[in-house]
Amino acid sequence: MTMKKKLFLMGFVFLLCSCSKSSTQTITTQGDEVGMEDTENTSTVWSIPVSEVLDGGPGRDGIPALENPSMVSAENASVLFDGDLVLGYKNGDDIRAYQHIVLDWHEIVNDNIGDVSLAITYCPLTGTGIGWNRVIDDQETTFGVSGLLYQTNLIPFDRATKSNWSQLLNESVNGSLEGKKADLIQLVETDWRTWKTMYPTTRIININDTGFSRTYGVYPYVDYRTNDNTFLFPTPKDSRLPLKQRVHAIVNGDVAKVFQFSDFDSTPVIKDVFEGKNYAVIGNANFIISFELEGADRNLEFDYVFEGSSDILVEDNQGTQWNVFGEAISGPRQGERLKASHSFMGYWFSIPAFYVTEIYANSN
């Protein structure tokens, strides 16, 4: 065989191999360590543009959610600075904090607190921490990290149906639960010092016993949270505010209204009307929370009485004192609770990426 023939033959074989295929596939084999069922989501129908859904890189469960993590008391919290942010939750006397330095690595915590099945969902790329009820259609499930992103925001999946959800839309966007809304559970996002001062009996995730080897305390995204120019995936960038500024967003359907920390410099209690609903939005330098005022509550006037040494936040004109979770802890309405608003904290850019967004303008 001449050299030309040999070369031609080898080139031909190589081209055959080369052209054979360029394809991708994802297969999931089932196991059952965290209550997973046999269902696999085979739906290819999405309520959001599939072309804008991105594989974030780690793959499904590549970022492992935590399941009922071990908790420790505040004095035993490790690698946590006073200024580090936590997501706080309170169910009666069971008070828990979920620190960002853990959520940066796990993004979802499935927890049971008394009678509440809570999923803490946190997206480090949008800075959004939102609590979801894990009981869906009377069935308890857990959520995992799909590894997918939409508008650079977390797409959790529920292990019961493998349906995919959009965190910022708070609804399932693919699978048998498509269109299903998540029931929000109110969280308070603030710094560790403020939280543990309000709730000295709080417990917090034990970073020495998460079951995973991670460098907690080392922020995995370098300067992402502070640099307005750093983005890892394409997303719309609304320049009305600094892109990574933390804001409080109240959402209603497909519209949202955001409040900035500076809005509360001189007015810690803002009563506002948005989309026909009345809200009390209360903030200081360390947290912003809001409540929807229904019925007679719309007429309440609130005095800001927060001193930092307890969770007492405001006192209304009827003499009832309310804490940061809207619980009446003294006064004529003790035992009642203000309605939590549909709201969460997040980086500014992420809100207009999902909602038609209005910025609160403080007239003062």
Added chain:
Amino acid sequence: MIRILLFSLLLLGCKHGLAQTCCSGGVPLSNNLGLPNEGKGSFLLGLNYDYNNLNTLKAGSSILDDDSRKRITNSILLNMGYAFSDRFSFEALFTWVNQTRTISQFGNENFSETSGLGDAVFLVKLAIPDILGSNTVLNLGIGTKAPFGKSDLTTEEGFQLTADLQPGSGAWDVLGWLSISKKLDFRPSATISGSLTYRATGANNSYLNNAAVYEFGNVLQTNFGYTDQFFIFNTIFNSVLIFKYRKAFDDRIDVSEVPNTGGEWIFIRPELGVQLTPAISFNSRLEIPTYSYVEGTQLTPTIRFTAGVTIKLKKNTLNAIN
């Protein structure tokens, strides 16, 4: 002896000159460049299989106790080298890539796979004999990596896959290559050699449906090795021991550096070759990481194995350089 010392210092000095990347499930382009110039008119062909297993999760230089993620890259590499003269030659490297990502977590195993034609390298080389003393050859090369591989593969559902799972980079790179070898006077069958490859990466301007620009980090790789031949069973064997240093700079997306990319690696690479016939040799090598420092947290190489054949389709028996 002084020349040997100077030569060695030059090789070691190269190591500190530049830097590189890697998570690197990528195709081992730099590892597989450098077919020798066998003299004017000679034509060489190499066909190799490369297996790269990444199952070590590291943060900085610390190994994390987590083996839930595994990346495997299987590559088939075809190089062709033709010598226009005893000094000038041309080399082309074509690749086919299969990449898998397996995540074993919570009793589930999630598996993703991409495959297809990878990027190709074209290199023009110049061999300069005896520039650093007798029995030395300095090879210089410059070339490009052409984006023959697809960089816009999606999953079956249509999701855009990240850059490191794509068979191709979608970018034209510029490559500089330098190698030096010297046959030892006191042991004619032995050679010491060093090489340096620097890849200045280009940008993929159509990343994620034209929504972003992605650029892999520039890469520097140096090798320093000792080769010796031995003759048993009427067959010539080549044994090689190479120390490889690789540095990768951070990847970039648009104007931002991508966290958890880039780092430095040192490998030790034993190789064994067999001269099957005067025209065909078999080569095998194992690449074992001995040290690495990764930026942030990354899956990093655990083991790499390469095997293949080099065929002299046409040789020039009068070649005096290599």
